[in-house]
Amino acid sequence: MRIATYNVEWFNSLFDDGGHLLEDDRWSGRQDVKRGEQLAALGVVFTAMDADAVMVIEAPDDNRRRDTVLALETFAHKYGLRARKAILGFRNDTQQEIALLYNPDVLEAVHDPRGHETGKKGSADAPRVDGVFRWDVDVDADPDLITFSKPPLELELTVKETGRRLLMIGVHAKSKAPHGARSPDEIMRVAIQNRRKQMAQCIWLRQRIEQHLADGDSLIVLGDFNDGPGLDEYEYLFGRSGVEVVLGEAGAVKLHDPHARMALTRRVGPSPVTARFYIAPEKRYLQVLLDYVMLSEDLCALGPKWRIWHPFDDPVCYRTPELREALLTASDHFPVSVDLAL
Template sequence: MRIATYNVEWFGALFDDQDQLIMNDRWSGRHNVTCAQQAQALGTVFKAIDADAVMVIEAPDQNGQRDTVMALEAFARAYDLRACKAVLGFSNDTQQEIALLYDPNKIKAVHDPIGVATGKKRTDGVPRFDEVFHIDLDVDATEDVVRFSKPPLELQVNTAKGNQFRMIGAHLKSKAPHGARSRDEVIRLSVANRRKQLAQAIWLRARIATHLEAGDSLILLGDLNDGPGLDEYENLFGRSSVEIVMGEDGANGLFDPNARAILRRRLAPIPTSSRFFLAREGRYLQALLDYVMISSDMCDKKPCWRIWHPFDDYECWRKTELREALLTASDHFPVVLDIEI
């Protein structure tokens, strides 16, 4: 089985209010890329991946006028994808949903959130992801109340072979200090955003621990917007979100070889899954932000990871159409897991 995660930049801008693809020369949400160019590039990438399931990060938005599931299924029909059914969890107001596009002949995926309802009060147990989480991340002895801006998507998955596993799609909040007008504001917002992101990671880790303690097979995938050494504010809190979510090695930890590589980074080259242009510096920044993590019991099912990077992956590089499509489609690249389940 092939399972992937793919952050598609401004996917929602490619659909009209009837959830149909916009295939014209109007500019898309991507710089200097038209709607038709981005849509065609995405079709090429999704067709090439040919995955049984794709966790779509920044999926088309869900609101009173627009429907994420209808938009994704319209996209799948347009490019004749095997993964032609979609499932959405809790919607959000960021225009960046988390949804799974999957092949109904291979798996059945159902939104299955767990956790306690909290309202605004602290309760025992791990809150449901559309509720609130109480935590004190600093030394002021005052609890912070945290919400997910993009609640993770929790799925119960059953395969055609009769296997079962849990899947969680996540997109943790970015640490970028948007709106800052001075150096002091940059520092203040960066620290505040990292505190919130770490709180989300701790909340997510608590849910992961619940599944692992229950003996559930688990795949956690998506954009964690973080990695060890990604910014200077990490040292204020000791660990990155990635380290928190993965946990320790062993039965209660999750495994992703790319994540392990950045933990051992030292002087060795590290994998990357995204590429952003820094206009002020006139160069590109590459980072590993996207992950597919599996529980220890799934490590004996011959898992094989691949980042479809247009410059680092040889097959992606040598196929000109695919290479150009990957660069046009998004500022992130798909991370793909092949596994025998």
């Protein structure tokens, strides 16, 4: 069984309010890419992955006028995907939902949020992800009130053939980029605030993970963490990255992702990357590791095989021109998949 995560840049702009595909020559949300071009490229990528389940990060918007599930299922039908049924958890206000596309022939999926609801005062004990988390991120004896702008998608999956039960958490953590800041001092202040919020979200998520691991659950945590070891200088303010917190620190039961491990142990030299952004002032591309598929130890015992669908670093992707170009056109992130014998 293949399980993947894929951040699709501005997937929302490719659908009208009725969930129909906008296969035309008008500009998409991606720089210099037409809507029809991006849709065709996404069709190639999803078809090549042929996954049983894809955690779609930045999925189409869900509100009174738009329907995430309808849009994703229309897309899946158009391109004949096996993963053709969609499920959404708590909607958000960013036009970037977190949703799962899965194959209903082999999997059953149920939205399974854990934790208790909170009021505005919040809770420090792993509240439900649409609530408020109280955590003193800056160690000033005054707890911060943390919310998820994009609440993680918590699911219970059942493998139909074997009856095996899995828990899955799809994540799109807070971006650390200082959007809207202008002066150097403001950029630094906003960047530190965002880093604190991102770290608190990861601590909140880790609390939930520890509950699952203590219960012996088979767990997959996947998505875009907007973070990784050594990614920016503000990491030194906290002593570690948010990804390290989610994976599990010294003495804790850990989740495993080989790409994260490589980045943690190789601070100098090449490391895996899952996203590629153009830096206009410098006229170059920045490549970073932001997307992960983390597994609990019992799933690691099944001999999983991870893959980053990178157009240049993956030999098969590179030697397949149609797929290579589609990956570059479809999004600024590349899919990450894991094959598991479930």
